[in-house]
Amino acid sequence: MEYVTLNNGVKMPIIGYGTYQTPASITEKCVTDALNAGYRSIDTAQCYGNEKEVGIACRKSSIPREELFITTKLWGCRGYQDTYRSIESSLKRIDMDYIDLLLIHEPTGDVYEIYRAMEDFYNKGKLRAIGISNFLEDKYLDLVVHCKVIPAINQVETHVFRQQDKLRELECQIGTKHESWSPLACGKNNIWNNPTLVSIAKKHHKTVSQIALRFLVQQGIIVIPKTTNPLHMIENISVLDFDLETEEIQTIKGLEVGRSLFGWW
Numbered sequence: 001m002e003y004v005t006l007n008n009g010v011k012m013p014i015i016g017y018g019t020y021q022t023p024a025s026i027t028e029k030c031v032t033d034a035l036n037a038g039y040r041s042i043d044t045a046q047c048y049g050n051e052k053e054v055g056i057a058c059r060k061s062s063i064p065r066e067e068l069f070i071t072t073k074l075w076g077c078r079g080y081q082d083t084y085r086s087i088e089s090s091l092k093r094i095d096m097d098y099i100d101l102l103l104i105h106e107p108t109g110d111v112y113e114i115y116r117a118m119e120d121f122y123n124k125g126k127l128r129a130i131g132i133s134n135f136l137e138d139k140y141l142d143l144v145v146h147c148k149v150i151p152a153i154n155q156v157e158t159h160v161f162r163q164q165d166k167l168r169e170l171e172c173q174i175g176t177k178h179e180s181w182s183p184l185a186c187g188k189n190n191i192w193n194n195p196t197l198v199s200i201a202k203k204h205h206k207t208v209s210q211i212a213l214r215f216l217v218q219q220g221i222i223v224i225p226k227t228t229n230p231l232h233m234i235e236n237i238s239v240l241d242f243d244l245e246t247e248e249i250q251t252i253k254g255l256e257v258g259r260s261l262f263g264w265w
Helices: 024-037 051-060 080-094 111-123 137-146 165-174 185-193 195-204 208-217 230-237 246-253
Strands: 003-005 011-013 041-043 069-074 099-104 127-133 153-157 177-181
Touching: 024 041, 024 051, 024 230, 041 051, 051 069, 051 080, 069 080, 080 099, 080 111, 099 111, 099 153, 111 127, 111 137, 137 165, 153 165, 165 177, 185 195, 185 208, 195 208, 195 246, 208 230, 208 246
Parallel strands: 041 069, 069 099, 099 127, 127 153, 153 177
Antiparallel strands: 003 011
16 A cells, blocks of 8 residues: 655555445445455545444454544534544544544635634644535645645546645645545446546546546545445556556546536536
């Protein structure tokens, strides 16, 4: 596995396993399958309703805690006090001494106070890193001006059709790593049959999914593909053994559509 080093020195796997829309009833099995496939980073969220099951799967595995990287995200917080309680509830549901990465799920509520509560837990060692999700340039810059701990991560819709070059350049200047949600675009825009991706995939003897993921990973973007199929889990994590050529990357850059595929922005 390859790792990225966050702005506080913490190392995070560049490929993680996403659990968005994974029912709690199958989350433990899916996370167990992912861990068996080699994943060590697991992404959950309060609003996914499966933090508890993620924790159970991780604790039942024989993998030492220090080798795991658990991310969760706050939901519905308005200010400092409810955020404080919300973080405590996530720690209890995951049932671990600390969470590796906690994110604000979206820029709603009193973001300054929400983040201040996160900073307090970070300073107590209960969170190894803190960051944000779905913060575009203006919201991101506004928080950076007001916070004490620069966000380690910004998790945003990023895939071959929405590449976030402007935001990523800004994050690079400030010291925030970019993480992609829906790195395979949830299958939208007929990605599996895209002629550009199909052609490059054939050349490398890889799948379209692997080309789309490699395009992001090769640029240092963290990805968290989601699947409940163990074979696809292996497929998605097997993108570290080849490189795309410079001209192939430039060709894929031409797939940018300049807008969200999910109606976010």
